[in-house]
Amino acid sequence: MVSERQLIDYIKRAAGKTPARVQGIGDDCAVFGARAGCKQLVSVDTLVEGIHFDLAWHGPRELGHKAAAVNISDIAAMGGKPCFVLLSMALPARLDFAWLTAFTEGFTAELREYEIVLIGGDTVASPAGLSLSISIIGEAEEGRILYRSGAGVDDVIMVSGPLGDAALGLKLCRQGRKDLLASWPRLTAAHLTPRPEVALGRHLAAGGKVTAMLDMSDGLSTDLAHMCEASGLGARLDADLIPVSAPARQAASALETDVLDAALSGGEDYKLLFTCPAAAAEDLRQEVMAVFKRQIFRIGKMVSGRGVLLCGRDGERDVSFQGYEHVTE
Amino acid sequence: MVSERQLIDYIKRAAGKTPARVQGIGDDCAVFGARAGCKQLVSVDTLVEGIHFDLAWHGPRELGHKAAAVNISDIAAMGGKPCFVLLSMALPARLDFAWLTAFTEGFTAELREYEIVLIGGDTVASPAGLSLSISIIGEAEEGRILYRSGAGVDDVIMVSGPLGDAALGLKLCRQGRKDLLASWPRLTAAHLTPRPEVALGRHLAAGGKVTAMLDMSDGLSTDLAHMCEASGLGARLDADLIPVSAPARQAASALETDVLDAALSGGEDYKLLFTCPAAAAEDLRQEVMAVFKRQIFRIGKMVSGRGVLLCGRDGERDVSFQGYEHVTE
Numbered sequence: 001m002v003s004e005r006q007l008i009d010y011i012k013r014a015a016g017k018t019p020a021r022v023q024g025i026g027d028d029c030a031v032f033g034a035r036a037g038c039k040q041l042v043s044v045d046t047l048v049e050g051i052h053f054d055l056a057w058h059g060p061r062e063l064g065h066k067a068a069a070v071n072i073s074d075i076a077a078m079g080g081k082p083c084f085v086l087l088s089m090a091l092p093a094r095l096d097f098a099w100l101t102a103f104t105e106g107f108t109a110e111l112r113e114y115e116i117v118l119i120g121g122d123t124v125a126s127p128a129g130l131s132l133s134i135s136i137i138g139e140a141e142e143g144r145i146l147y148r149s150g151a152g153v154d155d156v157i158m159v160s161g162p163l164g165d166a167a168l169g170l171k172l173c174r175q176g177r178k179d180l181l182a183s184w185p186r187l188t189a190a191h192l193t194p195r196p197e198v199a200l201g202r203h204l205a206a207g208g209k210v211t212a213m214l215d216m217s218d219g220l221s222t223d224l225a226h227m228c229e230a231s232g233l234g235a236r237l238d239a240d241l242i243p244v245s246a247p248a249r250q251a252a253s254a255l256e257t258d259v260l261d262a263a264l265s266g267g268e269d270y271k272l273l274f275t276c277p278a279a280a281a282e283d284l285r286q287e288v289m290a291v292f293k294r295q296i297f298r299i300g301k302m303v304s305g306r307g308v309l310l311c312g313r314d315g316e317r318d319v320s321f322q323g324y325e326h327v328t329e
Numbered sequence: 330m331v332s333e334r335q336l337i338d339y340i341k342r343a344a345g346k347t348p349a350r351v352q353g354i355g356d357d358c359a360v361f362g363a364r365a366g367c368k369q370l371v372s373v374d375t376l377v378e379g380i381h382f383d384l385a386w387h388g389p390r391e392l393g394h395k396a397a398a399v400n401i402s403d404i405a406a407m408g409g410k411p412c413f414v415l416l417s418m419a420l421p422a423r424l425d426f427a428w429l430t431a432f433t434e435g436f437t438a439e440l441r442e443y444e445i446v447l448i449g450g451d452t453v454a455s456p457a458g459l460s461l462s463i464s465i466i467g468e469a470e471e472g473r474i475l476y477r478s479g480a481g482v483d484d485v486i487m488v489s490g491p492l493g494d495a496a497l498g499l500k501l502c503r504q505g506r507k508d509l510l511a512s513w514p515r516l517t518a519a520h521l522t523p524r525p526e527v528a529l530g531r532h533l534a535a536g537g538k539v540t541a542m543l544d545m546s547d548g549l550s551t552d553l554a555h556m557c558e559a560s561g562l563g564a565r566l567d568a569d570l571i572p573v574s575a576p577a578r579q580a581a582s583a584l585e586t587d588v589l590d591a592a593l594s595g596g597e598d599y600k601l602l603f604t605c606p607a608a609a610a611e612d613l614r615q616e617v618m619a620v621f622k623r624q625i626f627r628i629g630k631m632v633s634g635r636g637v638l639l640c641g642r643d644g645e646r647d648v649s650f651q652g653y654e655h656v657t658e
Contacts, residue, residue, distance in 0.1 A: 005650070026559065027477050028406035028543055029370040029467070034363035041358040043449060044464050046417040050456040077357035088375040088462050120372060127379040128457030133417050135373050135464040138358070148356050214357055230355065321334075 004123050007100060011087070014104045015118035022084070022117060030119035032084060038139040043074035049129030057173040060099045062192045064106025067132050070217065072114060073196035073270045075138035077215035079146045079205020082198065084119045085111060088133040090126035114198055146205045146274070148230035151212035155275035155302040157235060158284075160197055161294075162245040163220055164252075164259055165190035167266020171255055180254065184247040194270040200292060201272055209284050213274040219267040220299075221319040224308050227273065228320070234305035237319075239312030243297040264310070265322050275302055333452050336429060340416070343430075343437045344447035351413070351446060359448035361413060367468040372403035378458030386502040389428045391521045393435025396461050399546065401443060402525035402599045404467035406544035408475045408534020411527065413448045414440060417462040419455035443527055475534045475542035475603070477559035484540055484604035484631040486564060487613075489526055490623075491574040492549055493581075493588055494519035496595020500584055509583060513576040523599040529621060530601055538613050542603040548596040549628075550648040553637045556602065557649070563634035566648075568641030572626040593639070594651050604631055 011025065018024035023031040034040055047053060047067055058066070068085065075082040087107065091100070111118055116136075151157075169191030172180050181188055197215070204210045212231055216223045220242070228235050244259050252259035276284055281298060288296050300311075308320045340354065347353035352360035363369055376382060376396055387395070397414065404411040416436065420429070440447055445465075480486075498520030501509050510517055526544070533539045541560055545552045549571070557564050573588050581588035605613055610627060617625050629640075637649045 023476070028403040029372040029409065031368050031370055031407070031469075031474060033368050033471075036365075039360050039362050040369070040466075041360055042413070042415065042464070042466065043358040044415045044417045044451050044462065046419055046451045046453050046460075046462055048419050048453055048455055048460075051419075051454050074357040078360070080358065084371070086371065086373045086464065088373045090375055090377050090380075090460055122373050122375045122462075124375050124377055125380050126377055126460070131375075131377075131419055131455070131460050131462075133373065133375055133451075133460075133462035135371070135415065137369075137371065137466075140360075142362075145360060147352070 007123050010101060011104055011121070014108045016108070018117050018119065022119060024117065024119040025121070030084070030086070032119065035139055037141060039142055039145060041075055041078050041080040041138040041140060042136065043071065044133060044135045045071045045074065046131065046133040048131050055130070058192060060102035061106035064103040065110045065193045067134055068107050068110035069194050069196050070270065071134040071136045072116070072198060073215040075136055076196045076198045076201035077213060077272065078140060079144060079201050079213065080138035080140040081202060082114050082116045082136055082138040084117050084137040086135040087118060087121035089121070090124050090131040092126045092128065092130055095130065140205065144205045146210055146213035148212055148214050148227045151227060151231035151233055151275040151302045152277065153233060153302055153304050154278055155211055156278050156281040156298050157224065157237070157273070157275055157300045157302060158281070158296050158298050159216070159243065160200055160272040160296055162243040162248065163216070163269050163271060164244050164248045164262030164266050166194060166268035167262040168248050168251045168255070170268070171257065172251060175255070184251045186245065186247045187251055191268060194268060196270060197272045200288070203291060204272065204274060207284070207287065209276045209280040210274045211276055213272055216269045216271050216273050217267055219265040219322070220273070221264045221308055221322040223273055225320040228306065228308060231302065233302045235300055235308045236303050237300035237308060237310045239310055241297065241299045264319055336452050339430060340433055340450070343433045345437070347446055347448065351448060353446065353448040359413070359415070361448065364468055366470060368471055368474060370404055370407050370409040370467040370469060371465065372400065373462060373464045374400045374403065375460065375462040377460050384459070387521060389431035390435035393432040394439045394522045396463055397436050397439035398523050398525050399599065400463040400465045401445070401527060402544040404465055405525045405527045405530035406542060406601065407469060408473060408530050408542065409467035409469040410531060411443050411445045411465055411467040413446050413466040415464040416447060416450035418450070419453050419460040421455045421457065421459055424459065469534065473534050475539055477541055477543050477556045480541035480556060480560035480562055480604040480631045481606065482562060482631055482633050483607055485607050485610040485627050486553070486566070486602070486604050486629045486631060487610070487625050487627055488545070488572065489529055489601040489625055491572040491577065492545070492598050492600060493573050493577045493591030493595050495523060495597035496591040497577050497580045497584070499597070500586065501580060504584070513580045515574065515576045516580055520597060523597060525599060526601045529617070532620060533601065533603060536613070536616065538605045538609040539603045540605055542601055545598045545600050545602050546596055548594040548651070549602070550593045550637055550651040552602055554649040557635065557637060560631065562631045564629055564637045565632050566629035566637060566639045568639055570626065570628045593648055
């Protein structure tokens, strides 16, 4: 069993040098100075073994990456720049030092990619499973923050990439069939090591065209329903426009599941969902293509009323809040 | 079982109105503006069922108070003003809505006492026990923050109140004997609903006399050893000067345990431990008496070298890090 002091010493070294404006790990609190003209963004995510991850297929390094990534994604969702992280771990005795160092390496590697500083945390024992709680602090210039509540009637709804990859990746991991896992590495990677959309989020927030934004963690039907509620509107999704990847189609077929269902209800894609006035949509698409060499996808529009309607060849149905709900499942 | 949305709606109402400079619960991040001239203080604490609390004697309301208090205490330890809190809960299905509302009431009541705003959090399912992770953000004027590392040679070591009450309170709870529990409500209250020393901490940080400070969570021997390490010094404690309450003496006797041991190794007292130059100590004592109508206690002094020496009638012994360690115990 690892001692608390030994582990904290290791994490402190792994966290690296802190910038001059920051007092990091080692005191009762971390201390930092906010930049003038910026607002502070803060969020916390808790990941619980057996609910959010399974150590049977989540290696320590990958889990470290993912734990950081899903938290960073919350800052991306507002258009902010992630700055500081605190990592709290409730550790079962069965995890040895090698596991903990691999986890910490993955976690800090993910942070370094975005120049985020690990400034504190907590390490406690857990009598049951591993539980991770990560707090993140970011910043954004005043007036350049995107909320869920800003969508307007007739605004176009867009997503930053194909949906359902992560949900199908999770299904593949659960099946545990090596042949299936090897066939679609894009899907398992989407589940195991999602990528937060920090640069795109900042670009969209700075450009002035986007009216509302969030990151997709619970599946399109639930995430969009949250945006509808916050904006006091409804949404109409065009089923044919919801982007899904070719591997997702193939895997869904092999797993005998519906690929659209994975996109709507699967969760964990961590793509950005955002709205903009119809007149600005084409400009925005071209701009993102020019700057990031990638597509964004128009999937529907905001309407007056309530709820998320999925409109397809078979008619319309309300799909609000049919995604993943963490407490009831 | 409670749905995540139902619970978040309840917590959002319980959190009350947020001030104008704050965007609270309901988006991917909370947003706030830092005050000019202030540094931000941030800390996280995780409390795990079966490790930090036992629902057999910790009622939901008391646990709510305690979860907030131990976190607030980290801000007090630096001399800061607590401002914002995020509450993350991993909830086992056995906890019903009544339990959750009572917990939330205790938690938000503790926050209100210090004008702290609940601005976010996370609610997830737990397949095992209840786990709480609380992040706190405070502020302090630049130059008025106390670190563990500031103690100087010959500085007097002081504590803000008697030690060992909480450890003995825990022992009483564990025994579960109603007669014992009823005899010393001060001790069980010290364990169940500790009080963070926010006003005193701010006063000490503002006064310019105190050189180092922390809040006592792991027992004097460990907390002081941390201060020694951070300050690059050792400490000599006078065993006869360590303050213990009359109820603590009586309960220790009834439980056939050593009261000094409870003070040194017990933890969870959440008193402030601080140092000041010898020449300023008497002034500081009188000042605290005048402002707060309470005693502070001189218990030893900082010395060159390393380690925490306990000096008593039976000679000297090194007691460094003999307090509670969360991961190995």
